[in-house]
Amino acid sequence: MDEVEVIVAHSERATLRVGEVFVKVDGHLTRHAAEVRAMDLASIPTPEVLWHEPPALARAAVPGTALGVLGAPSEASPASWSAAGRVIRRLHEAPLPPMPGRPLAGVEAELERESEWLLAHSPLPAEVVQRNREIARGALRPWRPAFIHGDLQITHVFVEDDEVTGIIDWSEGAPGDAMFDLAILTLGQEERLEDLLAGYGTDVDREAIRAWWSLRCLTAARWLFEHGFDPDAPGCEYAVLRARMREEA
Template structure:
């Protein structure tokens, strides 16, 4: 079946675009089709199941033949990108907040998410590596480590995307057309998704909360803690996979 579908969908395509590629997985775009190649099929299992369960728009699964998952491209443009100013309107950010709320109100997925104890262990490992590697000054690492501690508290689990960065949210005329990259989905803290969405775009937090709803038990210290925790954990992975961690470093430096 796959050998018949690919030519029909890609016969007029003149180039292949490498979207991202590293040791774990790669994504390439061929026309209006994204091909995700992942050596760990557990991540793909989570992605496919999470998209099927999510009450918000997601890419259409065209076919799957391990290790490849074929997804239809979404219309529109990304809400924003870390390290770059967002040109999206306040209404677009509010719509992203409303989509997050719909997801968080949905039934929990059957698989577990990370616990505070697990995250604390990962945070300790990340900070230890940052200090010994010299990527960041020790004082900056420890300062953000203290900020991050506020996130390591019990929470009521909800259905989280797990990597709800602005680059994964697509809109057309301020309306959500879909959310991509669900491999980290599971049970987690609602504030983590909101913090991830506004990472590097702190000026849009109020817009997101307008769409999300005012009845959330919001603690700005926890939002800031997730900004620090996510950035501290991400930098080692980015460096080891030869990506530029400058946007995450900027987030850490900007923390009060």
């Protein structure tokens, strides 16, 4: 029997690996059902579901390697990023899934609430939070809903020989803003945006992507802190917020 490897663990969920099987345990008993449904509906490569018995979901390992790791420059080739762009475009053009998306008013309320928390509790200078808050409001515009992954981190996209072999972790799959997916994938990897768009297509709202970079970092920081992660680690959320302010100065 292979050893059990803990991939990620916090108070909401945990993911374990045993050989070529990944087992996710989630305290939210309906979230796995939504994830399986999203993978069934997606028109792109996804992991094989081996079994689902709440609160656990087992899936097969995806071949290849992730586009990169959080907090470090991606070593994947431009061709791999372009391949990711093509696959994500297919997803965004697929029929909308039946799951509810996040309402714009809810996103706006979260931005304001989390920005106030950062002003009161984070080591970031107030001007960094306030400037990013202004930038983030650029994402708060009406969007044409697309089928989005919803948590398209760089660690969730696997490639091999410059082709996408699978995209994992679909618990946030729902109708939403396509620019959000593109922003999450390039968060902390902003220099790879053009490689991604070489495959996705350049008919995108770059300002909205940049706004989502700021919005994501502002709204994710407290959750990371409360679940044992460090948003101030090199290359992570606070670093992105500082960089965004310098770029927009």
